[in-house]
Every structure is written in structure tokens, then in C-alpha cells.
Amino acid sequence: MAKETATLGGGCFWCLEAVYDEMKGVDHVESGYTGGQVDNPSYQAVCAGTTGHAEVVQVTYDTDVISYDDVLNVFFTIHDPTTLNRQGADRGTQYRSAIYYHDDAQKQAAEAKIAELEERGVWSGIVTEVSALGDYYKAEAYHQDYFKNNPNAGYCRVVVAPKVNKFRKEFTQHLKQGAR
Numbered sequence: 001m002a003k004e005t006a007t008l009g010g011g012c013f014w015c016l017e018a019v020y021d022e023m024k025g026v027d028h029v030e031s032g033y034t035g036g037q038v039d040n041p042s043y044q045a046v047c048a049g050t051t052g053h054a055e056v057v058q059v060t061y062d063t064d065v066i067s068y069d070d071v072l073n074v075f076f077t078i079h080d081p082t083t084l085n086r087q088g089a090d091r092g093t094q095y096r097s098a099i100y101y102h103d104d105a106q107k108q109a110a111e112a113k114i115a116e117l118e119e120r121g122v123w124s125g126i127v128t129e130v131s132a133l134g135d136y137y138k139a140e141a142y143h144q145d146y147f148k149n150n151p152n153a154g155y156c157r158v159v160v161a162p163k164v165n166k167f168r169k170e171f172t173q174h175l176k177q178g179a180r
Contacts, residue, residue, distance in 0.1 A: 002063040003027065006071045006106070007034060007133050009054035009098035010079035011087025015160050016057040018147035019078050019167045024176045025065030030058045031139040031146070034100055035131065043140055049092045056100065058136065068106060070174060072113045075099070077170060078163045081114075081128040088159060097126075100133040107132070 010016050013031040020029045033046050036053030046053045059071060079087055081097040101107040110130045117123045147160045168175060 003060055004063050004068065005102060006059045006061070006068060007056050007100040007102070007136065008059065008071075008075050009035070009056040009096055009100070009129075010075060010081075011055070011090055011095045011097075012155075012159070013055040013057050013139065013143065014146040014156070015078065015087075015163045016059075016075075017145070018160050018164050019074060020057060020059045020071075021145070021148070022164065022167065022176055023059075023061070023066065023071075023074065023171070024174050025070075026059055026061045026176075028058075028060040031143045032056055032058060032137055033094075033139060034134060034136045035096075035098060035129075039135070040137055043143065046094050047092070049094060051094075053094060053137075054096050054098050055094050055139075056098070056136075066174065068109050069113065072099075072110065074167060074171060074174070076113065076117055076123065078167055081117075081126045082123055084127045096129060098129040098131065100131055100136075102133055 017029045017031050020026050033053035034056050036051040038051040041051040041053050045051050085093045085096050087095050099110040114126050147156050150156050
């Protein structure tokens with residue numbers, strides 16, 4: 001069993017975490033921060049936009065079950081990669097679309113995926129940042145498994161749940177057994 005980690009920013013980390021938690025082959029999803037210039041940032045500081053960090057998830061998965069390409073296909077389906085520093089009503093650099101690669105193979109795959117999506121006309125004007133992963137900081141405990149722990153919270157019902165439902169509908173072949 002070969003493990004790999006992808007680090008992705010697609011707006012609020014609660015949305016990405018909830019989706020990847022249901023993906024077959026994913027062993028662990030963790031919400032955190034990267035891409036900034038402050039050590040050990042707090043959620044409040046990241047939200048204030050003063051640290052330069054993006055909200056991200058680190059997705060650890062089994063490459064014998066899913067590929068990095070599968071992870072990227074889901075990523076580009078569940079968020080809008082054409083809005084700079086924004087996802088829906090969430091605005092600020094902390095909500096930017098970003099792929100933080102762990103090695104050259106991930107960098108090349110991410111750049112190729114963006115070119116492919118543009119060429120096929122799936123998205124036009126992709127603004128997704130592709131950068132090397134720098135320092136990563138795990139988000140506070142209350143952000144981990146947020147959707148699972150707060151399914152009836154307003155944000156979860158209005159923003160997170162539709163993304164989870166879209167994933168379930170469009171990627172049935174990648175659903176973990178028992179997810180739904």
C-alpha cells in the first residue's frame with residue numbers, strides 16, 4: 001500500500017474535508033493552513049487576512065486505490081477555480097484556490113490538469129495557485145471533522161452539504177462503502 005499526500009485549498013477547508021472524508025482510498029483528511037509568513041497562525045489571524053495563509057486540507061490516500069489525478073478531478077469539481085481569493089460568500093486570500101505540491105511529479109500533474117481543463121473548456125480563466133508546499137500548520141481541533149460534528153449548522157447545511165452531495169452524485173465510483 002503506497003501512501004501519498006495532497007495539500008489543497010479550495011475555499012473553506014470544511015467543504016474539502018467533508019468531501020475527501022467520503023472518498024474511497026482516502027485514509028486521512030486534516031484541515032490546516034499553509035502559504036503564509038507567520039509561524040503557528042490562529043484561525044482568527046488567518047481569517048483576518050494578515051498572515052498570508054490559505055485554508056487547506058491535507059489528504060492522505062492510498063495510491064493503489066486512487067490516483068493524484070482522481071484527487072485533482074474531485075478538487076476541480078467541488079470548487080470554482082476561476083474566482084480569485086473567493087469561494088461563494090467567503091472572500092479573502094485565505095480562501096484562494098491553490099494546489100501545494102509535495103514533489104515535481106505533483107507540480108507537473110497539477111499544471112497539466114489545469115491546462116487540460118482549460119483546453120477542454122471545463123473551466124475558463126483558472127486562477128488556481130500552484131506552489132511548493134512550505135510550512136504547514138494543523139488547524140485547531142474544532143475545525144477537524146467539522147461537517148461530521150456540526151451537520152445542522154447553517155454554513156454546513158447551505159454551503160458544505162451541497163458540495164458533498166455533488167461529489168456523491170458525480171463520483172459514485174469513488175465513494176467509500178457506507179458513505180451517503
